[in-house]
Amino acid sequence: TAVCNATGLVPQSGGLAFPPASRFELAQVCKPKAAGGMLEQAGVTEVVSSVFRDGRDVPHHLALGTYVVVEGETDYARRCFKEYAMLPDQSGRYAALYRPIHMIGLELGISVASAALRREPTGAPTGFRSDVVATAKRALKRGEVLDGEGGYCVWGKQVPAERSLAEGLLPLGLAHGVPLKRDIGEGESLKWHDVVYDESDIAVKTRRDMEAAFALSSGRSDACLAPMAAR
Known part of the structure; x- marks a missing residue:
């Protein structure tokens, strides 16, 4: 979701399929269905699984890494x-670049220092x-208290922001x-x-203000962030 909101890529209508x-196999799997892959279209995000549906490990998987698949438009x-x-x-038309390890814990400090000291954001x-919305892991009963990300009640499903706004979906980060x-x-x-x-919760108020700002932007999910910044 952060990648979509920072780069211009969009989520698939059904979210991540894993x-x-x-x-x-990254380039073979993560290309548009029209080209023989599994993606809804070009320019979307996807996460690959390190296990098969029957629980077996995928050989040479990329469990801790990151990747991008690109299309070669010229010979x-x-x-x-x-x-x-x-x-x-x-086909030789698509190819993947990957990093075997995503060192998010080590990289975070550099990003914080860069933003605070040099005013240079990583992204x-x-x-x-x-958006990432709260989705029930199991049947839930009225009166149950949600325990948030990583808990027993809900998981986060990626959805297009336009749908999240239109349906009033609950963001995962506030499902606690x-x-x-x-x-x-x-x-x-x-x-x-x-x-x-x-x-009155500050996180709730901030989120609701953001939703209101984008709802006023003619329903455009790619609307500039300026309206929210001006609030």
Whole structure:
């Protein structure tokens, strides 16, 4: 979601599918369906799984890494895929670059120092394109108190921001310590009106202000962040 909001990539309509793939299969799997892959379209985000659906480990998986799949639009670009030992798909038109380790804990301190001392952000949102909404891990009962990310009640599902705003979906980050007002079925995405929340909470107020700002932007999920900054 952060990648979408900072780069211009968009989420797939059904969110992340987590297809199993080794690092050698990234370009074959993570390309548009029209080209023989599993993505809804070009220019979207996806996460690959390190285990098959039956629980077996994927050989040469990328559990702790990051990757990007690019399309070579010219003969020269596609020739470079081979010359630079990239990992192409079967057609040779798509290729993957990857890092085997994502050292987020070590990198975080550098990002904080860079932003605070040099006013240089590692990344910054340019629009509201993607959201992560609370989705029931199991059947939930009225009166249960949600325990947030990593708990037993909900998991985070990536959805297009436009849908999140239109349906009033509850962001995962605010699905903690709030009781349910009705029963929720397994796999159902929660909405604001499904929970009792504190309207005076600073995090809730900030989120609601953001939603209001983008709702006023003619429903455009790629709207500039300026309206929110001016509030």
